[in-house]
Amino acid sequence: MVKKILRIENLKTYFYTWAGIVRAVDGVDINVNEGETLGLVGESGSGKSVTALSIINIVPSPGKIVEGKIIYKGENLLEKTENDLQRIRGKEISYIFQDPATSLNPVFNVADQLMEVIRRHQNVTKTEALEKAIELFRLVEIPDPEIKIWNYPHQLSGGMKQRMAVARALSCQPNLLLADEPTTNLDVTIQAQILQLMKSLKQKLGMSMVLITHDMGVVADVADRITVLYAGRVCETADTKTIFYKPKHPYTIALLTAVPSLALRRDKLAVIPGTIPNLIDPPSGCRFHPRCGYAKSICTKKIPPLVEIEPEHFVACHRALEIDIKSPIGVEKTGR
Amino acid sequence: MEVENLVKHFPIFSRGIVIKKKVGVIHAVDGINFSISKGKTFGLVGESGCGKTTTARTILNLDSPTSGSVYLDGNDVHKIFNSKNKKEILKLRRKMQYVFQDPYASLDPRMTVADIITEPFIIHGHIPKEKRLDRLYELLGLVGLEDYHAERYPHEFSGGQRQRICIARTLAVEPQLLIADEPVASLDVSIRAQILNLLQELQQKLKMTYLYISHDLSTVKHICHRVAVMYLGKIVEIADADELFDSPKHPYTQALLSAIPIPDPETKILRIVLSGEVPSPINPPLGCRFNPRCDKKKKNLCKETEPKLIDVGNGHLVACHEVRK
Numbered sequence: 001m002v003k004k005i006l007r008i009e010n011l012k013t014y015f016y017t018w019a020g021i022v023r024a025v026d027g028v029d030i031n032v033n034e035g036e037t038l039g040l041v042g043e044s045g046s047g048k049s050v051t052a053l054s055i056i057n058i059v060p061s062p063g064k065i066v067e068g069k070i071i072y073k074g075e076n077l078l079e080k081t082e083n084d085l086q087r088i089r090g091k092e093i094s095y096i097f098q099d100p101a102t103s104l105n106p107v108f109n110v111a112d113q114l115m116e117v118i119r120r121h122q123n124v125t126k127t128e129a130l131e132k133a134i135e136l137f138r139l140v141e142i143p144d145p146e147i148k149i150w151n152y153p154h155q156l157s158g159g160m161k162q163r164m165a166v167a168r169a170l171s172c173q174p175n176l177l178l179a180d181e182p183t184t185n186l187d188v189t190i191q192a193q194i195l196q197l198m199k200s201l202k203q204k205l206g207m208s209m210v211l212i213t214h215d216m217g218v219v220a221d222v223a224d225r226i227t228v229l230y231a232g233r234v235c236e237t238a239d240t241k242t243i244f245y246k247p248k249h250p251y252t253i254a255l256l257t258a259v260p261s262l263a264l265r266r267d268k269l270a271v272i273p274g275t276i277p278n279l280i281d282p283p284s285g286c287r288f289h290p291r292c293g294y295a296k297s298i299c300t301k302k303i304p305p306l307v308e309i310e311p312e313h314f315v316a317c318h319r320a321l322e323i324d325i326k327s328p329i330g331v332e333k334t335g336r
Numbered sequence: 337m338e339v340e341n342l343v344k345h346f347p348i349f350s351r352g353i354v355i356k357k358k359v360g361v362i363h364a365v366d367g368i369n370f371s372i373s374k375g376k377t378f379g380l381v382g383e384s385g386c387g388k389t390t391t392a393r394t395i396l397n398l399d400s401p402t403s404g405s406v407y408l409d410g411n412d413v414h415k416i417f418n419s420k421n422k423k424e425i426l427k428l429r430r431k432m433q434y435v436f437q438d439p440y441a442s443l444d445p446r447m448t449v450a451d452i453i454t455e456p457f458i459i460h461g462h463i464p465k466e467k468r469l470d471r472l473y474e475l476l477g478l479v480g481l482e483d484y485h486a487e488r489y490p491h492e493f494s495g496g497q498r499q500r501i502c503i504a505r506t507l508a509v510e511p512q513l514l515i516a517d518e519p520v521a522s523l524d525v526s527i528r529a530q531i532l533n534l535l536q537e538l539q540q541k542l543k544m545t546y547l548y549i550s551h552d553l554s555t556v557k558h559i560c561h562r563v564a565v566m567y568l569g570k571i572v573e574i575a576d577a578d579e580l581f582d583s584p585k586h587p588y589t590q591a592l593l594s595a596i597p598i599p600d601p602e603t604k605i606l607r608i609v610l611s612g613e614v615p616s617p618i619n620p621p622l623g624c625r626f627n628p629r630c631d632k633k634k635k636n637l638c639k640e641t642e643p644k645l646i647d648v649g650n651g652h653l654v655a656c657h658e659v660r661k
Contacts, residue, residue: 043524157613187383187551189610192595196609214525217597240601258529259599260558269529269558275494276524 005176005208006032006055011068013047013054020280024050024063026232029306032176037202037209039223039240041216041255045276047232048212049098052178055210056089072176091121094169098181100161104153110164111149114171121172136167140197159190163197170201177202177209183218195222216259220244228252231277231287234306238313245327248309248320251288256327286318294323337395337513337545338371342404344387344394348618363617364390366569367404369645372513372562377539377546379560379577381553381592385614387569388549389437392515395547396432408432408513430460433506437518439498443490449476449501450486456508471508478541479504479534496527503534507542515547520555532559553596557581565589568617568625571645575652585654588626624657632658 008030015022025047032038040048053059055070057077070077072093077085089095097103105113114133118124124132130149137145140163153161162182169177179198183191199222202209211222219226219240226243228235228251236249247253257270274291277283283290289299298318306316345361365387372378380388394401397417406413408431416424436442443452453472457463463471473483479500490498499519506514516535520528532555539546550556556563557577564574565588573586584590591608610629615621621628627638634657643655 043526159613187614188553188595189383189591190613191597192607192609195597196607215597216525216599220599220601221597244599244601255525256599258526260529260532260554269533271529271533272526275496275527 002033002036004031005034005073006030006210007069007071008051008055009069009071011051011054011070012066013050013059013063014066016062016064017280022279023282024232024279025054026279026282028068028229028232028234030227030234030237032208032210033225035206035208036224037211037222039219039226040210040212040229041214041219041226042229043214043255043276045231045279046229048214048229049180051229052095052180052210052212055178056093056095057085058089087121090117090174091172092174093176093178094172094174096162096165096169096177096179096182099185100158100165101153101185103165104161106153109150109152110156114149114164114168117168117171132171133167136171137164139170139201140164140167142167158186159193162186162190162194166194166198166201170205173205173207175207177207178212179209180212181214182211184213184215191218198222216256228255231282232279233287234314234316235288236313236315236317237306238310242310242313246313247325247327248313248315249288249317250292250294250323250325253325253327254291286316294319294325337409337547338407339391339395340369340405340407342368342391342394342406343402344390344399345402360618363569363620365394366620368564368566368569368571370564370571370574372545372547374512374545375539375543376561377548377559379556379563380547380549380566381551381556381563382566383551383592383614385568385617386566387617388551388566389517391566392434392517392547392549396434396515398434426460430462430509431511432513432515433509433511435499435502435506435514435516435519438522439495439502440522442502443498445490447489448486449481449488449490452490452501453486453504453508456505460509462509475504475507478507478538480530494527495523496530499523499531500534503531503538507538510542511544513545513547515549517549518551519548521550521552528555535559553581553593565592568614568620570625570655571653572626572655573653574645576650579650579652585648585652585659586626586656587630587632587658624655634658 008028011025011028013025015024028051042048050059054065059065065078111130111133114136115129118129118132134145134149137149142148142160142163156164183194186194213219223240225239227237230251235251236247243252254272258272260269272291277287285301286299286304289295304316304318306314308314309320342365344365346364347358348360348362350357350359380391382388393399395406397414401414416428450472453475454468457468472486476483476485481500520531523531536559548560560577563577563580564571567588573589584593591610594608612629615628623639623641624643627633637657643657645653645655647653648659
């Protein structure tokens with residue numbers, strides 16, 4: 001039996017805006033096993049980031065965690081005091097933010113920002129912390145670490161900043177790394193560098209990772225298991241191969257078909273009609289039903305529960321077992 | 337359309353008290369040549385900072401070029417722009433239109449959709465007043481919006497719908513050439529497919545020519561007939577889309593293609609991970625601009641002489657010393 005490092009149960013995070021309550025995350029269940037990479041996939045507004053922010057309880061106002069349990073190593077993080085949480089953040093669980101340019105402080109140099117994390121969680125002197133910081137820079141393969149460490153964020157390029165953010169997240173050898181779209185703002189060649197780096201570091205340090213992304217290509221490459229989110233709810237959870245070759249939820253399939261791919265050329269891209277629902281007033285029943293080609297009357301009325309249809313394959317769809325849909329991947333696979 | 341030897345350098349000035357001193361130039365676009373045949377889609381790909389957008393802006397004279405010329409149907413575009421003949425310029429502007437990257441920033445928030453789309457009619461006067469409303473609804477239908485959307489303001493729309501409004505606005509003048517600068521970069525995957533399909537449908541219906549700019553190679557493969565790869569202000573490879581993606585010749589194109597993650601966990605490709613980053617365009621490397629990151633470089637040749645774009649057959653042009661042999 002694999003050990004679960006993180007278990008999220010029925011998490012609900014709402015934002016109380018003047019326009020109404022935005023149900024950004026509405027009953028999400030996620031498991032992260034020890035040493036694995038979980039890919040959290042979905043479009044913008046599907047609640048990926050809010051879920052990750054909820055884990056370390058830094059949801060920005062007016063957001064609030066309303067309900068649920070976040071169990072990390074047997075303890076519910078939501079019952080912890082702020083003081084306890086501060087000891088966990090950065091040390092046990094660390095976070096890589098989406099935009100490296102805005103997640104670094106422009107008025108401190110890189111060394112200060114790295115040493116701040118190290119000195120906060122480890123009992124070391126300034127010189128030791130500096131040595132560790134330089135060591136981290138070497139780990140993330142930044143050339144001339146002794147010189148580059150005195151740079152300010154604006155002197156570094158986007159790829160370098162993201163390496164720096166990776167270094168900061170790894171500075172205390174966390175057990176769980178939450179990476180929120182770590183490569184979205186980078187060019188493909190730099191993205192390949194960073195992903196390769198994260199993969200090799202994960203193996204070296206033996207940590208677990210939650211990788212948030214909207215890029216199906218990235219998760220196919222990096223993740224062991226995938227959870228697909230739509231409008232604040234989990235659609236499907238399974239290992240990577242099952243998600244790509246034997247998906248059961250219509251949304252997962254639509255997501256796979258809508259991506260233009262280098263491997264297969266189609267005359268016309270399959271389209272998911274309509275747009276992502278407004279989460280102040282989400283559709284009743286299954287939230288995907290207005291855009292789903294398989295929707296029946298039950299879909300508009302009843303919220304589909306997350307059911308284990310095969311071992312380790314969870315789907316939230318009333319018709320998952322009735323409809324027989326083939327994955328677009330693998331069927332028309334052509335070599336490159 | 338044809339682009340010949342287009343060069344755009346941006347001067348850099350030092351901060352002086354009275355006199356600004358020119359201290360250098362950014363070689364944003366450094367002598368590029370390509371041509372687009374009528375009714376086809378030409379893709380311009382490359383990483384950020386390689387000069388894709390500058391090329392597009394220079395073609396439309398939004399930035400005037402340092403040298404070089406652009407021909408549309410045999411007419412020198414910049415000659416007309418520089419002639420100060422307002423009538424001619426307006427006529428030319430009707431022929432070439434631009435879809436901007438960010439649909440959130442390129443629509444006036446204080447104008448209704450009807451105002452936005454009918455403004456070109458007023459400026460160009462090519463549609464009589466009484467027919468303007470009919471044409472407006474026709475355009476809305478063409479891009480897949482409803483009639484009642486005309487009375488709304490941009491903030492009431494989602495990103496995909498805004499991009500549709502932008503496209504409707506450019507279609508209002510019935511252009512021959514549409515320059516689309518990363519039209520789907522800021523949109524969600526499911527919306528992306530809608531806009532790409534719309535662009536393809538419109539091309540078939542209206543026989544327009546597209547210059548499609550993107551850093552996303554998978555959308556380029558999907559929509560383009562011919563593709564040019566840019567690196568640091570230079571075109572390194574031009575070929576038909578299928579040819580380029582099936583057998584890339586330039587080492588940079590090969591690396592770029594192998595870097596794209598494929599949404600299929602079992603397809604393992606040999607990834608060429610480039611070391612280092614794109615050098616500064618202020619001081620581009622001598623010889624081949626890709627040589628500091630290239631693993632196939634020869635010592636002297638690549639560092640000293642700049643490779644020329646040479647046809648290796650099938651209209652496949654490559655700028656690399658190694659490929660020629």
